[in-house]
Amino acid sequence: MTESIVDVRDLVREYAMGEDRVHALRGVSFSVDRSDYVAIVGPSGCGKSTLLNLLGVIDRPTSGTVSIAGERVDGLGDARATDFRLTRIGFVFQRFYLMQALSARENVELPLAEAGMKGPARRERALALLEYVGLRNRAAHRPSQLSGGEQQRVAIARALANSPKLLLADEPTGELDARTGAEMIALFERLNADGTTIVVVTHDEVLARAAKRVIHMRDGVVVGDERAR
Amino acid sequence: MIIQLALLAGALSTFQGGAAAPDRPTPRQARTIAIDSRLAADAGLRVGDRVVLAASPGEPGDSAVVSAIVRRGADPAEIARSEYRVRLHLTQLQQLTGYGDRVDRFAVATRADSAIGPAMERINDAAFGFRAHRSRDIAVETSQTFAVVSRFHKAIGVITVFASAIFLLCIMLLKVEERRRDVAALRLMGISARTIVGSIVLEAAAIAVLGSIAGVGIGAAVSWFVNLHYRAVYRTPLSFSVLTGDTVVLAVGLSLVLGIVAGWLAARRLVRTPPLVLFGR
């Protein structure tokens, strides 16, 4: 039986926006197996990014449970949640969110340093990760000197720094042109082939089709769940 | 000369500001003196009290009656001097101290201002061992202490203004840079750099005006408090801090200029940066 990396039960998330109450998630349940590649799709405002934030332990549910790699994460304190994000989860953002003041290598080293890895080993691992994403020769460049696709690849290398159990990506091709987006999709496929469990939130149909499984969402609930391959 | 006072306490009369006493005492009548209000307060003396005056402690001395209590004038030279002042008839003081037929100085009033110069010349021609000086020149000399304090204050003022200018520029730069994205969006919309700079300068000017008004208020309050405090400390009616129209005009004018210049410099720096750079791209 395949190990379940993500397990979500009756997940609800509500928050106030001005005088209104927004019901972003209205009871979502699903699980993701190890080495699976899941795309979550749906129209804007359906709650998919909110769901991803809850899986990434950067937000807390109003009710329901979230387990990542067998550990309940929905009620973790700030310190424990931070540690969890550092060691178990890799997050890739639509806007890359690289540190502008650091080079590509230094950006990848950031989570390694936080995890306590020392200088030479840290540097070596960062370069190896950049090699993996095809950017070793750009290691010394700052984000402003890299294209959008290159920046996103650095962001992926950063997300993989501490060998996470789960890679989460929020609209990873959203800021990229079609050609670069295709490169990114190929990279995700390679990552998954190498064993990385990936959950992606996307509007990009091409990216969604590349995934092994697609979960459809609408108005805060799962309305479809199909295995593509 | 400072008179050492030995007191013989005797409450005779309670009225203040007594009537003038006769110039030369009768054998039974003591001569009269005037003491300053500080001595009266500290020694518990009142008009009519009898005291003994001696040139040195332990000497028998001369008895006298306090006929008046004098409030000390607003004399800067007396600040922080804790001695008491007693006014005696000249002959009594000369006799008491063994000074003989001598005085420390004369004060001379001429019939007209035009007579001052000639009078000084005649006195100085005849003088030996002393000189005549205009009262105004003496005042300048004896005010040297306060001239020094005044220069010190000015120096501190200049340093403070310089320091404030640096702080202002720094804070203005920070605050204006906080709005870099807004400025970038305006520029992309087609709003001219001139309009943006003008708007920021206007804002800086408004803040400078409001700040100046608040500063004048604070300055007036502090000035009042300084006078209250130091008059009590030094027991003097002197005014230590005076807020004049000139001072207010200078302070407000300077802060306006500094505020506007700081705002202009910060704004100009921002509009010279390409909008996309301001957006962080």
Place this chain on the structure above:
Amino acid sequence: MLFALAAASLIRHRARTLLAILGVAVSAAMLLDMVMLSSGMKESFRGLLLSQGFQLRLSPKGTLPFDTDATIARADSLVALLRASPEVARVSPVLGGQLHFPAGASAVTAAALGLEPAVQGDYELVQGRHASAGNELVANDALLRALGRRLGDTVRAAAGYDAQLRALAGARDFVIVGRVRFIYFAAGQAGASVPLATLRAMQGGAETDRISLAMVQLRPGVSVDAARAAFERRLPRVAVISTSAALEQVDQRLSYFRQLAVILGAVSLTVGFLLVTTLVTVSVNERVGEIAVMRAIGVRRWRIVAQIVVEAAAIMLVAAPLGLVLGLVTGRYLNSILARFPGLPERIDFFLFQPRAAWTALGLLALCGVLAGIYPAWRSASLPIAITLRQEAVG
């Protein structure tokens, strides 16, 4: 990594960083000056009073030394009594006055001290020897310049005027045997010293057994306060002033400067604090998204706060030495203004650099700066990650 991020952030906004450094340096300079001013006069005066080893000063009752023209009568018996006291090591009687030196139609007037050269503590001999004979005097450079004389020259001097005869009274010739520096004289003040007996004789008058002041040096181990109290009891006709009492008087008279120093020092500290708080707040507000991302990828809150605090500390670290130099320069300038107080001893400094106090003040400013960074940093690192990321995405 922490230092690399902090340095990179500071370098990214060069103008802002430089201005902040300058602002904090100016704050530090003003704070240093005020620290120097608050204790400078007192410490400088203490050094002056104790420079020759005399711990007590006896002056006419109710007066401070040379505050007035009053003198102590029956001085010789007073001095003999003091010298006979077992607690006393040395007594220097001092008589003040003036000497007039004829110079053409007018005269040069100098402050004069009648002293006993063997025990005196009022001047330092620069050249030559002490004046011991009745026809000898020592003079400072200001007097020598005014008279146009040198060591070894003979000058005529008198202690007073005879208005009847229109002549200097008690004039006599003196040989200048020594060039001296008077410890308590103001800058440029012309001064001379003759033996005590000589000045008394020249001043004349019915009673010559007078002095203006007696300075007393106690034997090692003797309590100054106990000796002062004992002498006050035994000698009710004089005021016995210890160094600490004299300092208190000076402190009281110049309390304005101390209070000004405290106020301006507090203002400097506050302004420095506000400047760093503003700088950190703006800097952090600009990077709210970046901070949220760092939190999202697992960087701990305290490390983010530490990075921002390191930035604030770096500014303080660079600004402090700059402020020290600025402070010393402005302190010298302000001291030169106050040194022109009439009658102020030349050796008194209002702004005295005391390393311990200075480093304490700068350390306090640095601490304030660091603390100023903590709150805005903590606040931004505590923002909800998801909401912040969404707002940054929208923005």
